[in-house]
Amino acid sequence: SLFRVVVTPHDVAPGRGKPAPDMFLLAAERMGVAAERCLVFEDAEPGLVAAQAAGMATVRVPSRKRRSGNELT
Numbered sequence: 244s245l246f247r248v249v250v251t252p253h254d255v256a257p258g259r260g261k262p263a264p265d266m267f268l269l270a271a272e273r274m275g276v277a278a279e280r281c282l283v284f285e286d287a288e289p290g291l292v293a294a295q296a297a298g299m300a301t302v303r304v305p306s307r308k309r310r311s312g313n314e315l316t
Contacts, residue, residue: 248273261289264297271297 250270252260259265271278283294286306294301 261287262292262296264293267294267297267299271299 248270250266250273252266254269255263255265267281267283268278271281278298281294281297281299282302283290283299284302284304285291285294286304291301291303
């Protein structure tokens with residue numbers, strides 16, 4: 244109920260989850276927003292690759308699982 248649009252790997256063709264851009268493009272379409280106007284926050288490399296392939300700006304969010312050094316969590 245907190246999100247107007249939710250897209251999961253089950254919403255795209257098999258094998259078209261991250262790092263393919265399909266999930267991000269579908270989310271943008273369902274929100275009625277052009278891909279180039281989207282900003283994606285991601286903690287994993289496949290998600291960053293997928294968002295960039297969709298033409299979206301990205302922000303890498305450090306993950307506690309992947310934390311190293313002085314990264315913020």
